[in-house]
Amino acid sequence: MDHMTRIYRKNEKIAWRIVEDDGVLLNLSTGYYYTLNEVGRFLWETLDGEKKLSDILTDIIDCYDVDTETAKGDMLDLIEDLLQEGLIVADDSIEKDASPSPAP
Amino acid sequence: MSKAPPSSVHSGLIIEIIHSFYRNEWLSLTTIPFRNESDWHNFFSVLRFHKLIPLAHHVLSRMEAWPFLPGDFTQTLEQASFHGAAFLLLLGNFLDAVTRALEKAGIPFYVIKGPSLALEFYQPSNTRPYTDIDIVIPFDSFTDTSTVLNSEGFVSRKTSFNRSYFDSVHFAHEQFSEISIDLQCESVTSIWSKKSFLNDPEVWNRLRLLKSSESRSFPVLNPLHLIPFLCTHLTFHRPMALIIHLLDLALAVRTHAADLDWNELVCWVQNKQLCKPVYYPLKWISETLDCPVPPAVLKAIRPGAVERHLFPFNAIARRQGNMPEYLERVVKFPLIEGWDNKTRAIGSFYRMIRKTSDHD
Numbered sequence: 001m002d003h004m005t006r007i008y009r010k011n012e013k014i015a016w017r018i019v020e021d022d023g024v025l026l027n028l029s030t031g032y033y034y035t036l037n038e039v040g041r042f043l044w045e046t047l048d049g050e051k052k053l054s055d056i057l058t059d060i061i062d063c064y065d066v067d068t069e070t071a072k073g074d075m076l077d078l079i080e081d082l083l084q085e086g087l088i089v090a091d092d093s094i095e096k097d098a099s100p101s102p103a104p
Numbered sequence: 105m106s107k108a109p110p111s112s113v114h115s116g117l118i119i120e121i122i123h124s125f126y127r128n129e130w131l132s133l134t135t136i137p138f139r140n141e142s143d144w145h146n147f148f149s150v151l152r153f154h155k156l157i158p159l160a161h162h163v164l165s166r167m168e169a170w171p172f173l174p175g176d177f178t179q180t181l182e183q184a185s186f187h188g189a190a191f192l193l194l195l196g197n198f199l200d201a202v203t204r205a206l207e208k209a210g211i212p213f214y215v216i217k218g219p220s221l222a223l224e225f226y227q228p229s230n231t232r233p234y235t236d237i238d239i240v241i242p243f244d245s246f247t248d249t250s251t252v253l254n255s256e257g258f259v260s261r262k263t264s265f266n267r268s269y270f271d272s273v274h275f276a277h278e279q280f281s282e283i284s285i286d287l288q289c290e291s292v293t294s295i296w297s298k299k300s301f302l303n304d305p306e307v308w309n310r311l312r313l314l315k316s317s318e319s320r321s322f323p324v325l326n327p328l329h330l331i332p333f334l335c336t337h338l339t340f341h342r343p344m345a346l347i348i349h350l351l352d353l354a355l356a357v358r359t360h361a362a363d364l365d366w367n368e369l370v371c372w373v374q375n376k377q378l379c380k381p382v383y384y385p386l387k388w389i390s391e392t393l394d395c396p397v398p399p400a401v402l403k404a405i406r407p408g409a410v411e412r413h414l415f416p417f418n419a420i421a422r423r424q425g426n427m428p429e430y431l432e433r434v435v436k437f438p439l440i441e442g443w444d445n446k447t448r449a450i451g452s453f454y455r456m457i458r459k460t461s462d463h464d
Binding site for chain 2: 015016017018019020022024026028031033035
């Protein structure tokens with residue numbers, strides 16, 4: 001499955017806030033916290049359960065001085081880390097609704 | 105051999121930082137104040153003592169000279185600031201849960217100090233650090249409150265308030281041991297004064313609600329009582345430090361000065377015999393931060409001319425570490441008004457010493 005067409009949202013058990021330009025995320029279940037740089041924080045803020053990763057990538061390229069390949073690679077790495085730490089979840093229900101119905 | 109900068113350089117930079125925050129102006133340093141890394145390390149320690157790390161990070165990281173400060177200092181400040189922000193997220197989560205639970209149980213309460221000050225006066229709120237959640241409840245509600253806190257994962261070895269002296273009961277969280285709640289029913293002034301402060305019916309009757317999120321709010325002190333409380337707290341608890349407590353007071357006064365009935369405040373302070381501990385902090389914020397304290401208020405509560413010229417409030421406020429306990433008591437003693445109160449303070453001190461020696 002192509003990551004770029006998937007939709008992710010923040011785990012409800014994560015509290016977060018912006019500190020200067022960066023992001024601080026806290027897993028309320030474990031007490032572990034994570035920091036994100038400005039671009040990571042931008043990505044985090046846009047993970048709203050509505051936008052596909054491909055749309056978010058476009059937003060990042062529009063806002064920051066970065067080439068597409070670098071931005072895509074960094075974004076997918078961060079998504080992988082966020083998933084691994086349980087900070088985000090894939091919103092499969094939304095993707096399923098958006099995908100074409102299977103043939104009868 | 106390197107020469108350490110005088111402590112006034114540290115104090116001067118701290119005052120510039122809080123000026124910048126208070127006035128919401130960008131700080132522009134024309135010269136880098138310290139040359140050696142060890143000086144920056146010492147400065148960091150002073151910031152930590154005064155609980156100014158996130159605020160200093162907020163102010164310094166926005167100035168043009170930030171990239172030219174030593175990397176060790178900026179990284180340490182940044183990491184400490186992130187760590188503090190994460191800790192406040194955790195505390196905020198428990199504050200929300202506990203206040204909901206107390207409301208559901210129908211227990212009267214209000215929140216004082218850190219969480220309420222951060223939310224009301226600091227923008228962004230994480231620039232005001234705090235280490236626990238302070239909640240005031242009526243004396244007789246201790247058992248019910250304890251049951252609620254237990255159900256939220258907080259435990260304490262104590263089973264009641266001690267009626268004979270000022271008491272604050274500490275509840276620690278079972279899973280997150282660094283998260284704690286302090287329950288109290290009175291202020292530190294109850295050590296020597298028979299006049300109730302935090303548990304005065306008028307205080308309870310005039311509480312107001314402070315919004316903590318879109319859908320949540322919790323009760324806090326009315327400015328009429330908040331300002332004297334902040335003054336007495338900063339005067340008698342770790343006396344006359346920390347700078348963050350003076351900034352709390354300055355922001356509270358600036359926010360509420362226009363709507364506050366200052367005459368009523370003066371009457372309250374005089375009635376509670378708290379003129380001296382309220383006068384010195386108000387004078388400091390008025391002089392240091394141009395805070396709008398009406399001169400008539402200062403005049404109405406000021407001590408005698410000799411006393412106020414001799415009392416070294418500024419020097420004590422700008423100190424850079426804890427003072428010995430005996431010195432704390434010596435400094436606080438002249439601020440207790442009335443010989444009845446002074447006698448009770450001495451008696452309380454001896455009871456405490458006796459209790460400690462019995463315990464040993």
